[in-house]
Every structure is written in C-alpha cells, then in structure tokens.
Amino acid sequence: MLKHRLLSKIFSTWIDEYQEDARFGLKGKIIIDEESEFQKITLIESKRYGKALLLNNCWMTAEHQEKQYHECLVHPALSSAEKIYKILIIGGGDGGTARECLKYREVQQIDLIEIDRRVVELSQKHLPEIGGNAWKDERLNLQIANGINWVAQSQDNSYDVVIIDGADPEGPSEGLFNKAFFEDCRRILKDGGIFSTQSESAEAFHAIHIDMVKIIREVFDYASPLYGNVPIYPSGWWSWTFASMKKPRYLKPIPNRVNEILQSCEIWSPRWQSGAFNSIPAFLERALNQ
Template sequence: MSEAPSTASGWIDEHHNGVRYGLQGDVIADEQSAIQRITVIHSHRYGNGLLLDGCWMTAEHQERHYHEPLVHPALCAARSIDRVLVIGGGDGGTARECLRHHAVKHVDLVEIDGRVVELSQKHLAAIGGGCWSDPRFQLTVGDGIAWVGEASDASYDVVLVDGSDPAGPAEGLFNRSFFQHCRRILKPGGVFATQSESPEAFRAVHIDTVRMLREVFGHADPLYGWVPMYPSGWWSWTFAASDGPRYRSPDPERAAAIGPGCDIWSPRWQAGAFEAIPASIERELSA
C-alpha cells in the first residue's frame, strides 16, 4: 500500500526530492483502491483537491491552470475535432474543456481507476461539470495503454494524455511503444498532447518525453506554464503532429468561441508559452 500524504498540523503535503508542497486543510476521504491510494482534501485556499499516491493531481481553484493548456492548443489546431480520446483524466476536467468545443462529436475517456471517477463526482463535481451527462461523452474504466494499442488506425482526431507522474499505473504512458500507437490512431491532421512534467522537478523525464515525441511524430514542442500546487509550480505540456507544428496556430473561429470562457488560455498566452523555453533546455533538446 502507498503512503498517505503528510497531514501534520492541518497541512497536506506532497514530498518530492527533499521539498514539501502543501496546502492547509482537512482530509475528507482517504482510501486504497485496487490500484492506488486516493486522497481528497478540503483546502482553505484552493477548495477541494485530489492526491493519488500522495501526489497532487488537481484542486477546484487550480485546475484551469492545468486543463486549459492541455486541451485548447490541440483542439484549436487539429484539422477536425469530431473524435477525441482522453487517457486518464478521471476528475473530468479535461473532458469538460473538450466538450466546450461544439464541433466535438464524441469524447472517449479511459480511466484506469473507477474510484477516482466516483470520488471526483462526489467531492470535485465542479471540475467535471456537465461532462458526465453529456451525450457526446463515453467513460470507460480500463487500461488506457491497452485501449490505444487495440484502437483502429486513424480513429481519433485528437489524443490527450492526462496522466499522473511516470510511476505506478501511469508509468507506461511515457514510452515509445505507447506514443507510436498514439500516432497510429490519429487521423491525418490530428494532434497529440500530453502533460510532460515539470522541467525543474522532473527535468530528465521532461527532456526524454519531448525528444521521444519528436522522434515518433516528427514535430513536437513543449509549452510552459504554471500550476502553483504542483512540484516547483512550473509545468509543461508537449504537443505533437506528423504534418508540421499545426498546434502552434490556433484556428481563429475556434479560439474566438472558446477564449471568453477561459481563465488561462488564449492565443496570445499560447504563443508566449511555446516561446518560454529556457535556454538550457533548448540547448539540451537541440543536442
């Protein structure tokens, strides 16, 4: 069994490489599922939040910092957005943002742990919003790696990976075979996106992920932003396509429809976030 997060003196802490990342609050649910430890907290600053195996996943007043940058660069740039696949994302936030695009006809969400969905629906209902009852949405509790491996060629317009850190059930989301299958199941003009960790707290994983996606897809670039509750607060998402870096050029009509409802994402923010690559990382990726 995994260890519960530290909760001394009313603080809920994630420990990573000698640093604590914590919120003041109270634990409202803490259980071991068949797959991982799931902890739900109420914090005084960010509302209800979720940890998996003691690592921060999301919170009500932080989630837009993560979900908007993952979703909208991809959905504003793919040639078509009829069919979207989300791997992970059991809190519903990524699916919610996808379904804001009226051109989306179907979203498959494949989450390995059904208890994450159940506890999110109960304690983090605002994050998923109306996605759970949207007729375009289909939830499958199962292995996303197996789903991608078994899906038909060219069956999705966009593939989004909303997984946890590369350990435990999410470890297989960061390897070449998985990325190759993601490319295979994308339609022409499709876009792939994944959270790609903190370039400070998980630098090696971040660099390896970007390099591997460039090798598999031909075109891939990291986008940098911030999720204050995550290790270091500095985060990244990496986008890939086989027909050029189309993810850098949002469709004006789609952007105009989505932008007014966003807290973080806009075409201007996106352009700056793609250009905010630190010199040392740019050198390392170019080596």
C-alpha cells in the same frame, strides 16, 4: 475572531507531496484517504485552493486552480487540429479535460479511458465543479479500462486528437511514458490530428521531461513543449507537449474555434499560448537539442 480560530483548527493539517529534498503542501483537512485497486486516493479541503485530489501522495488537481492545468492541456490541440469530431482522453478521471473539450460544438464523441473507477466516483461526488456538465453530456463515452490496452487495440487513423492526462510516470500511469505507447498514439491519429500530453515539471522532474520531449520528437514529425504555472504541483512550473505530422499544426489556432471558447477561458488565449511555447529557457533548449 472566533470564526477565524475555528477555521484555523479545522484546516490545521499540512498535506505534503515530497519530491527528493523538497515538499509541496497545503494546509487543510483530509476528507477521504483510501486505497483503491490501483493506488492511494486522498481528498482534502483547504481554504486557499478548495478541495484537492492526490494520487499516491502526489497532487493531481484542486478546485481553485485546475484551469491552469486543464486549459493548457486541451486548447492548443483542439483549437488547431484539422478536425475535432472524435477525441481520445487517457486518464482524466476528474473530468476537467473532458469539460474543456466539450466546449467545442464540433466535438461529436469523446472516449475517456480511466483505469480507476474510484477516481471518477470520488471526483463526481467531491469535485463536481471540475467535471461540470461533462458527465451528463451524451458525447462523453466513459470507459473504465486500461488506457494502454485501449490505444493498442484501436484502429489506425481513428481519432482527431489524442490527449494523455495521466499522473506521474509510476503506478498505473507508468506505461503512458514510453516510445511504444507514443508510436501507438501516432498510429491511431487521423491525418491533421494532434497529440497532447502533460510532460512533467522541467525543474522538479528535469530528466523525465527532457526524455519525454525527445522521445515524442522521434515519433512525430513535430513536437514542442509549452510551459506554464500550476502552483500546487512540484516547483509550480509545469509543461505540456504537443505533436503532429507534416507540420506543427498546434502552433496556429483556428480563429472561429478561438471565438467559440475564448470567453470561457481563464488562462488560455492565442496570445498566452504563443508566449508559453516561446518561453523555453536557454538551458532547456540546449538540453532538448543535444
């Protein structure tokens, strides 16, 4: 009983993300609350989901549910692209996306472009399990740089997979959500490559989600949203969008890659992926087809 009372006092602060007339929060204690060159960074510790990261007062990741996000962003792309030798990640400073990519032996190089060095430093110190061994893997090339500029300056046909692991479309991530940027991403993809991005909540950020998917469909021959659950995010309902040229390659995982990673996944599997691509509600399908 005494231990329970002590824990209740320690984890007694509510930390909330506010979106219009709703709030989404955890009870915990604040570990870090600082302003970097680019944004406000907050780290908390909670009983329910462990340590968690917020940027500009918006939830980014939490130890005990980050796989709901990272596995869904990575594996539909890497399990299906024709080749996966060279990967580009824009954002992803917590290391979780790189960790999932590095599960594949075929991957030879990952360029991880994160604009805010403090996100990386604080994640490495306070959220080491999310990045895991990725930070020590020789295949990971971490660059503290502007991702929009990196993409614009990259050569044509230089990456097998391009992954956008950015925050909500404001602050340093604002430029990651427009047609010009998506066109540059298509340009730097090799033949048989796949583009992947988080595409917001279809409920909490409905208009942004619809606009994103429509723009990506204008840029690529094929693009499809995939829907899943990330309880810590606004509404708990999240989306990721995948795109490719010539055919919807992202719909068909390659069996030998599936066998390589499946036992390490908590969420992703070919069966889960098939259901997630097909779980689009009627109202969203109508909106996307207008």
